[in-house]
Amino acid sequence: MQGLQQLVAFAETAKRGSFAAAARELGSAPSTLAKAVARLEDSLGVKLFHRTTRQVNLTADGERLFARCQRVLSEVEDLHAEASGTRARPSGLLRVDLPIVYGRVVLLPVLGQLVQRHPELKLDVRLHDSYTDLIRDGIDLAVRVGPLADSQLVARRFAQQQMVLCASPEYLRRHGTPERIDQLHEHAAVVHRMPSSGRLRPWRLTPRGQTIEIEPASRVQISDGEGMAQAALQGLGLTQLPDYMVAQALGEGRLVEVLPTARPPADPISVVVPRSRHLPARVRVAVDALVTLGRAQGDESLRAPSSRRA
Structure with a gap:
């Protein structure tokens, strides 16, 4: 378990960009996280961060480990939820990345209703029009407009933009x-x-x-x-x-x-999630809510949606 704790300390520090910010998120002390990351570096024999007095930045080795450990930690979280009997109940923090206007006008009301229906669910919404790295930034799902390139994400079209x-x-x-x-x-x-x-x-x-x-x-x-x-x-x-x-x-x-x-052809609007064998309940209900929204808006192409690589 000590190795797992070191990975958690490393991953949270990588996401937040500093030991202080990661410590606030985890309810720990910055020095505790710094020591855990130092032990992880010693055990692996690589340097994971470039450190300054105010922030830390991933090295090339750190980038590779971060991409892998995000998936591992997600699997561990899902296994823990399944073992405790909470996997079927949407709970925890849902991190969502949305286009600014479409997110504010169309999607936020849907997600707001979702939080009202599930009292144990919390919402963290980032509104911007640039593409983020879901795995690196710890995003549960994102909504993207237009054609999608191949990646390690799973996409499901739910609407279109004319x-x-x-x-x-x-x-x-x-x-x-x-x-x-x-x-x-x-x-x-x-x-x-x-x-x-x-x-x-x-x-x-x-x-x-x-x-x-x-x-x-x-x-x-x-x-x-x-x-x-x-x-x-x-x-x-x-x-x-x-x-x-x-x-x-x-x-x-x-x-x-x-x-x-x-009028030009309509652009697809898709929800994308990191590829995983186990989709947490908080993510599953959000995806279902967006697909239901698309059906309500009358997009006939959504009658039999299927997952594909994005």
Whole structure:
């Protein structure tokens, strides 16, 4: 068991980036964790951390061990829950990684209801649009939009995102409504500047069944989808946004869809979890809740979902 305790000390320190933060999480003393990690390094004959006075960073050997021990510790946790008879009851801390707007608007209400139904369940939600390493950061599940590359994750599609090109009625009255794609260059555009790369996201459209990308002449560049919607509502130009962000404004007539017959194919929305033989109850009920959400939204492709590698 001493070796297991050393792995726990190492893994928590790797996740938190310091012995002090890991000690607060584990209810221990920083010196106790530092000694446990030092003993682990001695027993393995490798250096696991680069240490400074304020933080620690994984070495190459530490990175490899961390990836492996995360899976081992997850298995141990599941075995303990199963042996104690609590595996079937959702409990503990559910760590979730969600896209900012879709997570806040669509998913948080679902997860909130989940916590209300299961009093022993706790929720830790991280909202951002960049991809995180689930295993390294100790994330139980993440929701990702778009095609998924092969990895050591298991994915289950539960919904889809449709991109909609739209503008305010006022803008269209002043500048006219484009009826062909080649007329778009005559219009002002509100475009998305991707925070991770700084690049401008092109518009995707599918005229006559062939998807193309257009880089419009941007009048306004914004790194936040809700800000883009607000700019479009103010009449600053055409913009392309996910349907869930503009559905209410479209329904109320405050925005109007442009070139609806050239909508691009919908992007899949998937829940991904680390690959494991035993899925903890807290994760299982969350995945089931998201799949139920997708069915309620009428995505017929979800009638017989199956797990696949992400």
